[in-house]
Amino acid sequence: MAAPGADAPPAPPARTSQRFGPWIAATAGLLCYANSLTHGFTYDDLPLVVENPRIRALGNPEIWRTDWWRYPRVEGGALDPRRDLLYRPLTLFTFALNYAAHRLAPWGYHLANVLLHAAVCALVCRLAQRLLGHPRVALFAGLLFAVHPVHCEAVASVVGRAETLSSLFLLLGLLALLPTHGWPALRRQCAAGLCFFLALLAKETAICYPALAALLLCFRPGPRGHLGAQRADLGAQRPAQPAPRAARSPAPQTARGGATWKRGLPLGLILLVPLAPYFALRLAALHDLIRAGATSILLNPLFDASAAERVHGALTVLGHYTRLLLAPVTLSCDYGLAIVDPHAGPGPMAVLGLLAALALAAGLLGLRSSAAHWRVAGLLCALFLASYALISNTALLIGVAVAERLLYWPSVFFCIGVSYALFARVAKGGWSAAPAWLRVVSLSLLIALGARATARNAAWRSNATLFDADAATFPRGALLQNYRALTLIDRAEQAQSSAELVELLQRADAALEQALSVYSRFPHALEQRGHVALMLGEPERARPFLERALSLDPRRPDLQRLLASLQPASDAAQDVEALRARAAQSPQDAALLVELGAALVAAGDYPGALAAYEQATRVAPDNLAALRGYGQALLLNYREDEAKAVLQQVVERDPSDWSAHANLARLLAENEPAAALTHARRAFELQPQDLRVRLNYAETLVVNQRRDEALSVLRETLRGLDASDAFHAAVSDRIQEIERLPP
DSSP states (O other): OOOTTTTOOSSOHHHHHHHHHHHHHHHHHHHHTGGGGGOOOOTTHIIIIITOGGGGOTTOTHHHHSOSSSOSBOTTSOBOTTOOOOOOHHHHHHHHHHHHHHTTOHHHHHHHHHHHHHHHHHHHHHHHHHHHOOHHHHHHHHHHHHHOGGGHHHHHSGGGHHHHHHHHHHHHHHHHTOOSSSSOOHHHHHHHHHHHHHHHHHOGGGGGHHHHHHHHHHTOOOTTSSSSSOOOOSSSOOOOOOOOGGGOOOOOOOOOSHHHHHHHHHHHHHHHTTHHHHHHHHHHHHSOSSOOSOOOTTTOGGGGOOHHHHHHHHHHHHHHHHHHHHOOOSOOSOOOTTTSOGGGOOOHHHHHHHHHHHHHHHHHGGGGOSSHHHHHHHHHHHHHHHHHGGGSOSSSOOSOSOOGGGGTTTHHHHHHHHHHHHHGGGGGGOGGGSOHHHHHHHHHHHHHHHHHHHHHHHHTTSHHHHHHHHHHHOTTOHHHHHHHHHHHHHHHHTOSSHHHHHHHHHHHHHHHHHHHHHOTTOHHHHHHHHHHHHHTTOHHHHHHHHHHHHHHSOOOHHHHHHHHHHSOTTOGGGOHHHHHHHHHHOTTOHHHHHHHHHHHHHTTOHHHHHHHHHHHHHHOTTOHHHHHHHHHHHHHTTOHHHHHHHHHHHHHHOTTOHHHHHHHHHHHTTTOHHHHHHHHHHHHHHOTTOHHHHHHHHHHHHHTTOHHHHHHHHHHHHHTSOTTSTTHHHHHHHHHHHHTSOO
16 A cells, blocks of 8 residues: 555645745736836826936935935025925935936836836735745735736836835845744844835835734744644645654644743844934934925825814725725826815715725734634734825825825735635645636636736826826816826927817816816916916916916916016016116115016016115115015025014014015914914005905914904905906815814
8 A cells, every 4th residue: 555645746736836936926917017118207207217316326415315306405505395205215226226227218117117016026925925824825915916906006107116115125024024933033133124224215104014023923923834723734644643742732823922022022122223224314314204284185185174074084095995906997196186085075985994994993803813714814904904004194194195006015915815815725725626616706806907907007108198097087186187288288289280289278278177176276287277378379368377376386486477478568677687787887776776676576586686685785774675675585585584584674664564564474374373463464454455465364364273254354355356266266265175174
């Protein structure tokens, strides 16, 4: 009689899956995203790669000491108040490597992204093997991750490399903490700490790593490298040889108890060490660790939500992410206003988010279960939540409400969980042991997702294809319509006939009108609509749009110059060159210098105006007009502390200067709201008919939590505006926003 296992194949299927599974998953990732290799640069690739001077040299220190988006300082040395506190120098350095190798040829950047995605797919498969101990389950998890369409933005967009690069190091760090047998040795612990540091430099969301490590160390796999009870050998079966009673040891279990904590504490300290140099670098580069205020509500409408709206808004965000993971049929590069609209009340996505939250909460209970499958489910739910927390827009609002690229890392645990739910109970028998329906469903799922991902990649070929597709999918997206209009304007500038030019510009104007119907205080859309009107030969229609854009973003010299060019040229004050020549001949004439400064402000030359007014105050320190102009010029050049001091002198000498009072109110609103209100009220008393004074007064009342008074001022203002006025819709929208604020 043949010995047990004599006829067993030399390479058991499970061992084959364990050996080649990561390679199969990586190959699937390569094939699924290969069509992105012919794409150009799209969306955020343009400012961060094509127009980014920092990546032009590998040794450029600005890569390591500046913000992800822009240099942190503007003219005069002041911090740019609009900067975003994102610090991703390692990702920028990889762009510099690409640039050193092939300049701005897009294929190289896309090739690097696809290769990184393939590596991540292989590591997802390997992590699933370590966690679950089932190579076939791990293979399906790697394949599911490889072809999931929600990853298109992270892979097909060059700047999505921050997601793939960070995920690569996070996976390496987790695998370092999960040796096949026993507790991670010191060298593994150090390797894990290094991976954590590199992941942080790739993207700040890697801050979730200590929580992930703690979960794995507290509920770590048993000696056989998987959670729960020992699995049966997947190769040849051997008769069990019972050990003597005294020598027997308890069955392996998920590690718990004081021993784990005692061993885990030193390791936890090692893993926290990388935070010290990271925070030091981040603070040196950004001068702040976290963003203190809001970014654009166009990107994250929750910044404009009340407390109650924040609750169902967070559920709406979770609902969108749940839908993207479970049914990624409709996809978009933007989920801002009004795709996510907290003011609309709870909708279907909020309901879906609530169901997902309840399911995750129920899954967490599995951590305390005695059943192996429930313990696995509990750990995977906990790992998903630890990865998702930072992008959830619950306790901390981030720069965007929803973004597909942000799901790249949390989806690792989603894919492992789906694979475990489908195949854990048939893993020992292999593919042939699975029911026919399960084989059909799983194969169909992979094929359908892969086809959708390939199709979605095609949309990322260019900005025109991307924004046309996404604006058609979500026509109420304000940013999408604005971006679509920009691509239409670009195409109009290259039109071959006047008929084509007019047709493209009219489509762009319609898209901008749609964007402004969602958010009337959208400066860029107003500016672009003015440009479209000018290109159509309608300067009178362009003027109100440009004026409104300038009122929302007053420190725009280019807009100031454009508006000045639309004014009649008969006014002698506009003849800047003649004034310059006269001022050069009479450098001690303060009145002439003041006139030159005013002309330069009107022309949008703010640095030149500052120099003229500064010279005028030196020549005539008691000249009130020079002092008034000097304060305005300082304000326009972002030198706000100096402007505040000068304007205080102006109102002390001339308490009836309503313009100085209004500017002081704006300057003091953030740090000295009570003083700001005093100046705003005085400006309102002196110049009650000026629209900007009225709006400034209302906003200062809001800052001082005097909501009803602000609404009264704005409603009275709205009654005095014609419905066709460019400010009418903006004032109406602001009234609605303030009404939603808590009393």
